[in-house]
Amino acid sequence: MQNKQSKNAGNRGDRLKHAILLEILDYTIQNNIWSYRESHAGAGYYDLNEHSMELLNFLSTNEKNNLQGVGQLYGQILKQWWIKNTKTYPGSIALASEILYRNSKSLDKIDIRATEVDIEAFTRLYSLKSEFNLGLKNESFDTNLDWLCEGSSMVFLIDPFFYDINVKMQSGGFGREQLINIFKNLSIKKAAVLIIFTSYIERSHKKTYEDLKMDISNHLPPKSVARHFITTRKKNGKTYYWISVIGFGDGVKIVKGLHSDWNKSWLASKEINTLIKEVNEIYQ
Ligand SMILES: C[S@@+](CC[C@H](N)C(=O)[O-])C[C@H]1O[C@@H](n2cnc3c(N)ncnc32)[C@H](O)[C@@H]1O
Known part of the structure; x- marks a missing residue:
């Protein structure tokens, strides 16, 4: 499984997910939120491949390029990462740990917790502990929701292999029951931002993202907001990467304030060509 993840690391889906994640963390840090959660943490870092090499080459050969706007922090943190980890x-x-540690004056405020079931991925993930103080469990997220949702405010990333309404947990997916449980937990927080990332192949999986969109809309608690962002993998648009960002309590203004001017981002430049369309449907 780790091989498959390594093969895709840094692809268009990751660029969308990681750029939005860092933008959200920038806002939440400004709002004094230092807690970060992940239900499907992965291996923490991946061997370089064609996708990440493309990013590395672009960022190192365009030393003076303008990294303004959406994706600015993503570019900066990648550059910083590649100074110390070249492979x-x-x-x-x-990425989340890097930005939290870079910005905090008092490290004990930072509270990062994550679950990851795969032992091979977990072993690599665990090696990040020598650099960052991470709370990690090699267990399924659904049996650790109380632990993951502890605290009054947080950013929570859900990054499963797919969304399926009636998912079986062992399959690596995420389903309606889990979505409702997480909504229940986050709706009582002072401030929370939930990010749900999925991909789908137009012909076979279109229904899964439509189901997710519908489920978010049907179960969204009062005083929350959802925005959706999308990018395609190929020019002819066969594979889509889809990200839903949901704000609860004081997290609403953070989600509403997210940039949407993707065309001006370095990610949309010719070499990187990750043009991100914002679908921007908001429910309250
Ligand atoms: C798409 S990857 C995560 C990538 C990671 N978020 C990143 O961006 O670097 C999904 C991960 O979820 C893990 N996983 C699958 N089912 C899980 C579960 N029930 N609980 C926790 N982790 C799970 C898989 O082993 C895999 O490593």
């Missing part, structure tokens, strides 16, 4: 691409938890 790997950072996963979501490494």
